[in-house]
Amino acid sequence: MIKIVKRDQPSRAIFFFTPVLAIFLTLVAGGLIFFILGFKPFEALKFFFIVPIADKYGFSELLLKATPLCLIAIGLSFCFKSNNWNIGAEGQLTFGAIVSGGVALLFYEQEGFYILPIVILAGAIGGMLYASIPAILKTYFNTNEILVSLMLVYVSKLILDYLVVGPWSNPEGFNFPETRQFSDSAKLPLLFEGLRIHAGIFLALAAVVISWFVFYKTYLGFQMKVSGFSLKTAKYAGYKGKKMIILVFLISGACAGLAGVGEITGPIGQLHREISPDYGFTAIIVAFLGRLHPVGIIFASLVVAITYLGAETAQIFMQIPKYTGQVFQGMILFFLLASDYLLFFKFKFIGSKK
């Protein structure tokens, strides 16, 4: 007989094992879905997870997709660790892209080493501004940050829509909903000839290192940690809880904004309607799959990035819609949350022993 018993304490080994288990279960369930659809499960999974990254170009695409995911998830980890549920990273990404895109357009057909840093900075500030709205509403007016940050996503997308169709649309663009191409000085340099991977990856890596340092080595990080566990304790210790909330939102917004910059000044090179395939939402999955730990987030962003690529190859070779990618992302989160049950409970096999 199997009995479920509560663990005396959450298991540390299980803490790192459950993400792996979740991925494994996702593969099994994915195989099953392919089987039901009439494909050979192993072959289908190969198309989904192996073929896309089998060559140099594929690997570069993997890093390209993982970069924004990683960057946003790092920012979100600050919020989530301190129990602030910012789910509007997609909006912060979009608004960051709008601000930096606007600045980049100001420098249209201009050259100069100073342009790119200004463009990047503008993106970070844009993201921060946008994230400060739910933060301030939460701290001073007791609104729910989940609702506010989520609704602001759609607002930002409509602003972008208006800009690329209206005032910012390319005068020579035959009324296509897009802006002019940015000048080369406003674009992130490519790392290799013929591959799309660009310098944005360094922004993500820097974010990883800085977040690790801030969270584990500084007083600021300590205060965030305490505030996250218990606001009552933070108050008792004399920390400024409200400022801490606003700060984590700003950090999170800045990271999302930077991800937006990476997209429009990297592979895209202009503003148009579809600058992000919901990276801001998918990064929530990445943050949790990576256990809100900087190193974990790197691995998680790579795993989740594959689902984007796999969906594309699957569409080409197997004629199944690319939305399968989202099904996989959903399954990862689903199985992760389910296997987290093991953190607090364990199965006990009861034999004949009395």
Added chain:
Amino acid sequence: MNTNLKISNVTKIYPGCVANDNVSLEFNSGKIYALLGENGAGKSTLVKILSGVIIPDEGEIYLNENNLKLNSPSDAKKNDIGMVFQHFNLFETLSVFENLIIDSDEQRESLREKIDTIMKKYNFSIDLDIPVLNLSAGQKQKVEIIRCLIRSPKVLIMDEPTSVLTEQETSELFLSLKKFSEEGILIIYITHKLKEVMQLCDEVAVMRRGKLVSVSEIKNENIESLANKMVGQNLKTIKKKIAKTSSDQLIKITNLNFTSEDPFETNLIDINFSVNRGECLGIAGISGNGQSELFQVLSGEIISEKNSIEFNKNYIGDLNPQERREYLMAFSPEDRLEQAAIPQMKIFENVALNNFKSSNFFNNGLINENKIKEHSKKIISDFSVNTDNIELKSQFLSGGNLQKLIIGRELITSPDLLICFNPTWGLDVGAINYIHETLIKINEQNKSIILISTDTDELLKLSDKISVIHRGKLSKIMNTEEVTSEKLGILMGGAN
């Protein structure tokens, strides 16, 4: 119609602790039984087994020779076992009647009639149509009791029912319980208060560390014999050295008010008092009368007007806790696990919560782990915290050890004033003695204490002066020698 309840060889094991070790007991109606023991002795586990909240690992329960299988609280209700828990399970914003009808399957009208009859019979007077949050603790308890009586129970279990009651409410409760008993309801009364056992009960079962140590009739016992059985050793009594009264004023609170936006908090009304050096001011009261708010105002979690608090000739009313620590104040809040410490963090990280300037815990914004660890080791050895591993998560410390760690952390700055709120709540006798000795030592070093506590005995033992808080107002300050627990009880109930 006699009721016979038998517990036979009940065992319940939790990881690292045997809560009930082969306990067998028998109860018969017509008598009131006391189940006596310290915190953690296993009495709560036993009654939770009787009420179906916990399922025992081994053992059986028989009611009138029927073997009961109690897998859930509703099983207990079906078998006519009623239970009133220490903490009320009432919906504060619903009316009394709505609370009572929730778990009843009767029609509104017939239920109302039934409740009216019960209230008349036992002289309860409660307005059924006002929200529960307007009731006093004693009235809330009556609602809980009525909820049990509706089902005409054979057995009524009361878990530490007097911890929130005034003396007057307690004697009312005892009268009702005696009446229930005369009517044939079997009453099991759980407590750690010896006086109440002597006053109310006919038989007493004493538990210690999960085991049943004795069952005896009250007439063969006295307070000392029961205390020794409960603790398992002869109690060392601490006598406070009467401090020389100094006239050197340390802290003065003037016209302090606090109005809360939260309807569940208590407003503080015109608080005035002062404490001299080397003195301990005790603040008594029934919980929920503004103690928590007063603590927060004193610690700086709630900011007040600058001039309302004068400490060591500085006005500090507008400073936050961290800034007040720099003036050598220290704070030990009531809630050890949710406020004073973070259970998921390591011991040394919890020590860093008291970040005073000269500690150098954080240099230029960076964590100075070595310094914190060095400090933590000192606290652990100076305050006999029973571990040598400062990397241990503090959730693995027992309540007593955690409290020692917290008090140690607060005292390591050798503050002029320690403000503590229920510092021995839920601790075992050994830890209580240690904390009490520590507090007395502080006074002897000419440092001051403000002790907010709901434990009257503790206050009478440790304080030089006592005031009572009731609905956010302080009574006048009295010298402890002039005060008796009866007098405190009357003030705690709101009379003058």
